[in-house]
Amino acid sequence: MAIEIKYNNLDELVYNKVKEMILEKQLKPGQQIIQEELAKKMGVSRTPLRRALSQLVNEHLVKVMPRGGTYVREFSKEEMIAIFEMREVLEGLACRKAALVVSKNRLNLLKDLYKRAMKPANKGDWTAYKKADEKFHSFLIGASRIDLLREMVKSFHILSNSYTHGLIRPPQETFPEHMAIIEALKDHDPDLSGKLMMEHTRKSIRVLEEKFYRYGNRK
Numbered sequence: 001m002a003i004e005i006k007y008n009n010l011d012e013l014v015y016n017k018v019k020e021m022i023l024e025k026q027l028k029p030g031q032q033i034i035q036e037e038l039a040k041k042m043g044v045s046r047t048p049l050r051r052a053l054s055q056l057v058n059e060h061l062v063k064v065m066p067r068g069g070t071y072v073r074e075f076s077k078e079e080m081i082a083i084f085e086m087r088e089v090l091e092g093l094a095c096r097k098a099a100l101v102v103s104k105n106r107l108n109l110l111k112d113l114y115k116r117a118m119k120p121a122n123k124g125d126w127t128a129y130k131k132a133d134e135k136f137h138s139f140l141i142g143a144s145r146i147d148l149l150r151e152m153v154k155s156f157h158i159l160s161n162s163y164t165h166g167l168i169r170p171p172q173e174t175f176p177e178h179m180a181i182i183e184a185l186k187d188h189d190p191d192l193s194g195k196l197m198m199e200h201t202r203k204s205i206r207v208l209e210e211k212f213y214r215y216g217n218r219k
Contacts, residue, residue, distance in 0.1 A: 011048045014044055014051075015051070015056070017042060019056060030071060032069055035049055059155065060155075075159070084208060085205060086156055087160060090152055092198035093149065093194065094153055094197075095181065097145065097146060097190070098144050099194075102188070107185055108186075113132045114175060117129040118171060122172070129171040137157065169204055169207055177196070
C-alpha cells in the first residue's frame with residue numbers, strides 16, 4: 001500500500017510540473033515533447049511522465065500526432081475565440097447561480113483584494129491583480145455549487161490561460177467591471193450578475209478578435 005501511495009504522489013507531482021511548464025510557456029505551443037529528454041530533466045522515469053502526458057491529452061493541452069510524436073497543443077484563432085465564447089456562457093451561468101447563495105463578507109474580501117492589487121497595477125505591475133482575478137473567478141465557479149459546471153469552467157480557464165496568461169485587458173479597464181459584478185452579487189441579483197459577467201467576457205473576446213485581425217495567428 002505504501003509503495004502505491006508513493007507512486008500515486010509521484011504521478012501527481014509529474015503531472016502538475018508538466019502542466020505548469022506548459023502554462024508558463026517553458027514548453028511552448030507546437031513544441032515537440034521528447035519524453036526521454038523531459039523525463040531525464042525532471043529526474044523521473046518515463047512511466048509517470050507517460051501517465052501525466054496521457055492526462056494532459058485528455059485536457060487538450062497536449063496532443064499525439066497520428067504518425068508519432070507528442071506535442072504541446074497549439075490553438076488556432078478560431079479555437080481560442082470559441083473557448084472564450086464558451087467561457088462567456090458558462091461563467092454567466094455560474095455567476096447567476098452564485099448570486100443566489102454568495103456570502104457578502106467573502107465578496108467584500110475579494111473587493112478589498114482587487115483594490116489593493118490596483119496600487120501596483122497602476123505602476124505597471126499586474127502580478128497581484130492577476131492573482132486577485134484568479135481568486136475571484138475561482139470563487140464564483142465554486143459558489144455556483146454545481147460540480148459539472150465547475151469542472152467545465154475550470155477546464156476552459158486552463159485552456160484560455162495557456163494562451164493569454166490570464167489577462168487580456170489592462171486592470172484599469174477591467175477593475176470597474178469587476179466592482180460592478182461584485183455589487184450585483186452582493187444584491188443577490190442573478191440576472192444582472194450574469195449579464196455583467198457575460199459583457200465582461202465579451203469585451204475580452206473583442207480584444208482577441210482585434211488582435212488576431214491585426215497580427216494574425218500561428219495558424
